[in-house]
Amino acid sequence: MANQMFCFQCEQTAKSMGCTGGAGVCGKKADTANLQDELTDSLIALARTMDGKDRPEKADHLMVDGLFTTVTNVSFDNESLKGLEEEILRLVDEFNPVVESFDIHGMWLTEHEDIRSLKSLILFGLRGMAAYAHHARVLGYVDPKVNDFFFEGMRAVGSNLDADALLTLVLKLGEINLACMALLDQANTETYGTPVPTTVDLTIEKGPFIVITGHDLHDLKLLLEQTQGKGINIYTHGEMLPAHAYPQLKAYPHLKGNFGTAWQNQQKEFAEIPGPVLFTTNCLMPVRPSYADRVFTTSVVAYPEMVHIGEAKDFTPVIEKALELGGYSEDQSLTGINGGTQVTTGFGHGTVLSVADTVIDAVKGGDISHFFLVGGCDGARPGRNYYTDFVKQTPADSIILTLACGKYRFNDLDLGTIGGLPRIMDMGQCNDAYSAIQVAVALADAFGCGVNELPLSMVLSWYEQKAVCILLTLLYLGIKNIYLGPTLPAFISPGVLDLLVKNYNIHPTTTPEEDLQVILG
Template sequence: MFCEQCEQTASGNGCHQWGACGKSPQVNAVQDLLVYCLRGLAGVVVKAKELGIDTREADRFTCESLFATMTNVNFDQKRFTKYIKKAIALREDLKAQIQSVAAITWSDISTYEPDYTESLVEQGQNYNLELIGKSGANVDIFSLKLTALYGIKGAASYAFHAYELGQEDESVYQFTQQVLATIDRQDLSLEDWVNLVLEIGKINFRAMELIDAGHTGTYGHPMPTSVPLNVKLGKAILVSGHDIKQLEAILKQTVDTDITVYTHGELLPAHGYPKLKEQYSHFYGHFGTAWQNQTKDFAKFPGAVVVTTNCLMPPHEHYEEKLFTLGPVGYAGLNYLPAKDDGSVDFTPVIEKAQELAGFTAESEYRQVTTGFARNAVLGVADQIIDAVKQGKIRHFFLVGGCDGAKPDRNYYAEFVDKVPDDCVVLTLACGKFRFFDKEMGDIGGIPRLLDVGQCNDAYSAIQIAIALANAFEVGVNEIPLSMIISWYEQKAVAILLTLLYLGIKDIRLGPTIPAFLSANVLQLLSEKYNLKPITTPDADLAACLS
């Protein structure tokens, strides 16, 4: 087993015996075999696109199946086997269409046929990317190949979200296939690979823009909204993950059932979308915090639980019967809700389980947090913000956000926010905010000092805020009083980091550790060009940012 794709790899040096996420070496190997098959499919898709052959089914499938290989998404070996079979079927169908108009000699990777009579685990181990690193390849190029693979996984997952919302862009699909097809190349220079990973940042920015268009076009622009953290009497369903479209489908199917729907994890910002709040009176509050606390949160929740996307943890036996997954998410033995031909999901089993369970038998004390400070909400008071900066009332902005995780050194982020001076404003997004999302920080002239921008993909919104403020002050983004303190965990965060670097944003502080897949030379290159640096201590980093 060889896996360096997430922040919580064993001892910070990669998982070699068992995944820190809970993934077995066997599942990891079959997952690696799927990635190998997708790389073989990609070369065929690229050629098909050149010939004008329709590849949309293969493009969508590639994004979904890459999403399934990300950290804490799918642990079901049988599901990966199904993905492998479909990847091969799509590849062969496209090859047949190509061969009807052009004679092509295919590479070994595009002709590989899994032997289903033998162990797919062993075949996956044979085709693990580690073999490229052991073949005498330059360690820095191998590092950038891994960065490219992990970054394109993140971008593909965002493209999958966008597709579900009816937003697609051929350039995103084409570049995704080109990156996968390029992984095997041995003729590119270090500079070529650096440029490629930065281009992943560009295409990821486009994918996040598509998600933003899908969300705001369907549900309206987020508005500052108070979200209850208490519970109501009665039957309940908890929806976790990121997928607002599937959350809406659950809301639609639970109208007039007397079931209250709560969000968990990264779905907290869904409460800020006005059309959801207006249409569904049974869409009430938020339960629990970040993904790594789900084993406690799900166990305590007295209703059905649906995980729509990452992050899923290996479930405990005492709640797995009420836990459901869908889309690319899976775990052997869990209830899985397949999509129909039109992409819709029937949530009847979830509703029946919620009605069977006790639900909440007592109300809890009212508490609330506020979300919905996306770009329209913040820029709607831009004049006040700019005036407050000019008058010295707001000294500095901090973007403190990203992924959360279980390591104790992630307490850095809560301590950092706790020590931010009273004349500074904190913007936050993604699940990293759950370290401090309910902290009372007050306001500056009516402007809240803690602004929840949204989900991880709402990094797009945060970037738009930064660009608008820079334009208002007639300076570059790196010249406004803004510091980015970023926490990473999985491959969506890798893609977002590449986006920030592609946009030329400097002085990012990254933690809690530097990715294991970045070689010393690659890290030095990023440090020299972008002043990317690891976090140190809250006191030292605050002093440096405010100096």
């Protein structure tokens, strides 16, 4: 078993069916994949052990961090996975040493396809939601009902529940994830201020610098504090871009701009980079020798032989590497995928709703004909140019709301403005789907209709598990006619897909031309 794996949790899974054999498409080796399955088994044991008991806070932390660790592109390090599993099992033994075990690897291969599909939706959705709960917790924000559902959901994954009961839990997960995204939104805005529209430069100035990637704003704040006055500039990468819009983060003058484009381009863009890269969450790809001495990890992110910054969050090794490498000798004028030299961010619900009257008047006056939410997780599979082409072909009187890393396909385009508002509005990270939901609900209230009656279309890309929990939240809210691509999840069985199509009219993406014609009539 150590040399064989089965994994179908991400969009790039082999042949759109599942990664098997010795390694996954993400670069995860079979022994690592199997250790993550064993870690999942231990989390099910933990959930069973704590059923009906007064859980210690440590159990909640282990549950969240264990689930987060198994998100795609988080941990490639066997030793850290073993250590986390051992810690979980010690707690299980302390409370109930005879708890019944469960084999998740066996479930992938033997469970009835519809049951397996529904359990996969629950498990993968929990993994995505755990990332949001983790980020909120490090800022001191927790929600007991969110923590409770992690345990309820994991017991369900290891249960004999029928399809109807599992489907109920799938939609409940969507409900709880909405609460979890609201919690993280509250944590971020109360800690760092309400995001404001901000233009971010793509030029890298000469001199020492550090690139920080991932999603954890707390890690960025600590890095900014520790580098203050040291002559080191900080550049965001990937999902860290929206950090520039938070007042208490943008106040640091050495938070300069954004480096690189989409996360899946890192092996090329980080090659021989004269500065270190700090990974705070997922989106770590197998590290190549050309920049292996410059990669640092922290939190649950881990990769063999890379320097890991522990709980003390002392970033001295990163800082010393930045000073040693020295950065570029001259300013580097970099561009986005489409040649743009700047991108904007900061159009969260606080900003958009503050100009709601302007938006509503523009719709009523015919200046805005349609809203498109185009965003989600990016990836390397062919076909993702669909999203760039789709945005380029949207009507000139439409607004593009975007979020998550899928925006790197088009966020450097200049599509002009409508009524003083830019046509492309970056709402933030993937968890800021909460902002999009708040805007949609507010517009529906203003026009006296349901969200599904708005001139609003959602065209989403998915890659990993946070996209799964967001999709389940949208389904819980009853939102229909979502376009999803570039491929449908391999873990969705034909029976479950048929259910989603019938109840929610989910559309697989086809071509921009065909989909726009259907959307706009």
